[in-house]
Amino acid sequence: MTNPPQPQQAQPSDKSGFSLSRLAVKAAIIVAGLGACGLIALCLAIALAWPSLPDLHAMTDYRPRIPLRVYTSDNVLIGEFGEEHRNVLRFDEIPDVMKHAVLAAEDDRFYQHGGVDWTGVLRAMLTNALSLSKSQGASTITMQVARNFYLSSEKTYTRKLYELLLTFKIESALTKDQILELYMNQIYLGHRAYGFSAAARTYFGKPLADVTAAEAAVLAGIPKAPSRYNPITNLQRAEIRQHYVLGRMRALNYLDDAQYQAALAQPLTIRGMADAGSNAFRVHGEYPAELARQLMYGIFGDETYSRGLNVYTTINSKDQEAAYQAVRASILDYTRRARYPGPEDQIDLPDDIEKDPQALDDLIDGLQDKYPDSGDLYLGVVLAASPTSITVARGSHDIITIDDKKALAIVARALNPKAKDDERLRRGSVVYVHKNGDSWEVLNMPALQGALVSEVPGDGAIRAMIGGFDFYHGSFNRAVQAWRQPGSNIKPFIYSAALERGLTPATQISDMPFSLTAEQTGSKAWAPKNDGNAYEPMITLRQALYKSKNMVSIRILQAITPAYGQEFLTRFGFEKNRWPAVLPIALGAGSATPLQVANAYSVWANGGYRVTPFLIDKVTDSSGKVLMQSQPQQAGDEADRVVDPRVAWIMDDMLRGVATYGTAARARQVLKRDDVAGKTGTTNDSVDVWFSGYTPALTTTVWMGFDQPKSLGNNEFGAGLTLSAWLQYMQTALKGIPVAPKRPMPPDIVTVNGEYYLSEFPPGQAVASLDLPTDDPLGDFLNRGSTGGVPMMNNAPPPGNPPPGPAPSNPAFPPIPVPQADEGRPPRPAPAIGTAPPRALPAVPSIPVPRADAPQPATAMAVHP
Secondary structure, eight states: OOOOOOOOOOOOOSHHHHHHHHHHHHHHHHHHHHHHHHHHHHHHHHHHHGGGSOOTHHHHTOOOOBOEEEEOTTSOEEEEESSOEEOOOOGGGSOHHHHHHHHHHHOTTTTTSSSOOHHHHHHHHHHHHHHTSOOOOOOOHHHHHHHHHHOOOOOOHHHHHHHHHHHHHHHHHSOHHHHHHHHHHHOBOSTTEESHHHHHHHHHSSOGGGOOHHHHHHHHTSTTOHHHHSTTTOHHHHHHHHHHHHHHHHHTTSSOHHHHHHHHHSOOOOTTSTTOGGGSOSOOOHHHHHHHHHHHHHHHGGGGGTBOOEEEESOOHHHHHHHHHHHHHHHHHHHHHSOOOOOSEEOOOOTTGGGOHHHHHHHHHHHHHHSOOBTTEEEEEEEEEETTEEEEEEETTEEEEEOOHHHHHHTHHHHSTTSOTTTOOOTTEEEEEEEETTEEEEEOOOOOEEEEEEEOTTTOBEEEEEOSSOGGGOOOOHHHHOOBOOGGGGHHHHHHHHHHTTOOTTOEEEOOOOOBOHHHHTSSOBOOOOGGGOOOSEEEHHHHHHHTOHHHHHHHHHHHOHHHHHHHHHTTTOOGGGSOSSGGGGGTOSOBOHHHHHHHHHHHHHTSBOOOOEEEEEEEOTTOOEEEEBOOOOTTOGGGBOSOHHHHHHHHHHHHHHHHHSTTHHHHHHHOOSSOEEEEEEOGGGSEEEEEEEETTEEEEEEEEOSSOOOOOTTOOIIIIIHHHHHHHHHHHTTTOOOOOOOOOOSSEEEETTEEEETTSOTTTSOOEESOOOSOHHHHHHTSSSOTTOOOOOSOOOTTSOOOSOOOOGGGOOOOOOOOSGGGOOOOOOOOSSOOOOTTOSSBSOEEOOOTTOOOOTTOOOOOO
16 A cells, blocks of 8 residues: 655745845835935925025014004003004113023023924924824924914924924024024013013013013913913913923023022012002003094004004103092992992802812803903902801902901891892802902992093193093093083183173172973973072172072073073083073083083183193104104183183182182192182082082092983082092192292272272172062063163173173073983083194194094004003
């Protein structure tokens, strides 16, 4: 039997090794080929991209967009408008501590590499490969400069290629110092601040040259994420980043150990924080800054926000801040007295949120968008409330306990468990808190508004202007845009018209009440009253002004005729169409802005001249060249005289008496000056309250009321709220200004028994009495069929004036409307108070207050808070 053939055993062979080697060779060839292709592609890309790279002219001839800046007369910045807030410094003007902080934070090998730090690039590539994302970059300072000047921040490989090419081009064209200078002037650092110089002012309120190592580290930490690491948005994150930068500075020997420890220990005082002290925004000049912006835009158009204009206003920083504090103090004082309307909102506050600081901070941060802080009024959330104590959280590390009895009394109704649901304070109530002295209090955001205007009566330069409680809760400027009834503030002008018509301070006038039916007025029934329903049979014109007697004012206007009173008011800048020729204008039943009233009172302060109020002193370009210079009117030019100098002197004398013996007697008592004059003003139902007062150096008007006119309450008068604000302001504004002697009495004034008469109206020829009682009191008042007790004046009236005497009889008697506070209408924008000067003129007579309704371009940014 034959055995079947056996399969042959395989012999050892090297074919497998040969195959692997051949595969490796093929792979190497493929890789080499791909690499060669990639290199060729890269070379082609570079060859194609390089010529298309932008010219470096923007860097070598660096001209950043410089915003409009508005300054006070003493060079304090109060406004900055434009797309970018920037202060450009030369390299040698940047302090070393700031350079070191930037290098430590962003690129410590900046002076060693050629624009690209390849070690960092490899590290970033590895990280991105492992994470399968483009989450990490390796940008050097030069690469950031390239991106900031020419490219977007999108994370794509195409953009990265262009960035690398631009980096090499920049490194070949500029020195390292030039690149670092561009970076430190160009980089965005949050809150519209571009460059570290602008950021130092934004966050610390100081020039870059004055920053400490601790502050420099904060600024250097911002570029990583400007929206998250700036100290205004999130101080806690900014401090974490600051500690990192300081550590890097210590490791790189930019700081020794003592300097490092000192920087860590230094408390940060951030501009705009409640405890910022001297580093807080120095002056609340938002309203005049915005008016200056409007005027500049009317002249320069969109270039206003890019060509680096510097506007120097007539505002005095000390006076402006005093005005801000005075108006707010009076409004807050009224708010304390008024009924507390309840919390701003009510939210469901999670249980034990106090134990989760991050959650509590996030909740309060979210509420800030809807209920932002207002100066020293801070948003908070009630954690607990009872009649004896309120606990409010402003943040996880800022918990306030309010247990002061006076503070609790303000919101006592809201702490009653039986209070209405929308008024009751309880856990989750969103409130505002305010520190009053040493204790905190809960207040509602005030609804009351106010305005203050202060000007130099000699030339109309505006020294201070406040247009409301808070510019950032509505920029409507009530100082120039709100048309309101001046009330008794108008009486001095009616009285002065009477002096020119033959009445004197000694003229006896009836103060008894009267009423007119609708048939008698031709319009609505009218029954004017004196304050407190206090009347006197007869009173002198002087004493009537001191006591602000309504009945006397009406009788005076009836004697000189409403038409004459209307014409006389226009001499002082009041608009004729807003002051109808009817009797109620004697009580202020027309409309005027606070600026108009202040400017009118300046006529008494300067001796009878009307000067145009102006806000802008000069305008320069970014190099300091003067583009415009004001040339204001000066009191003393007879071309600007609007009232007889004798009448001006007598009215000044009587208004000083009001501030000494009359409704404003507190003015002289508090200021302890004998050169103070002024007049209170209160409209029907205390809808508007005023005080206008002056010294020869300064005229100031204060107004308060609601935007939608309604009564402030039966106990509110011009002698209270507004006089208090006026006094607080003037105490600061008049410091260092000596008491001015009274102007010499003009010739042709006759003095008899201590009272003053114009020479053409001496005793015996002047009106001795007005509206003496007769058998027909109503006829006396209307002067129908009798003289009403007014002696017939046989002397000739001054040339060009209408003859004195009774008003026309009833057929021509104008309808008498019932006085209303601007007739229930909301404030209306005012027209231009003067015209902007032509742009081409290097000098102009004056730069007046701009239009209240000037264009509001989208590029305009908010002024400093």
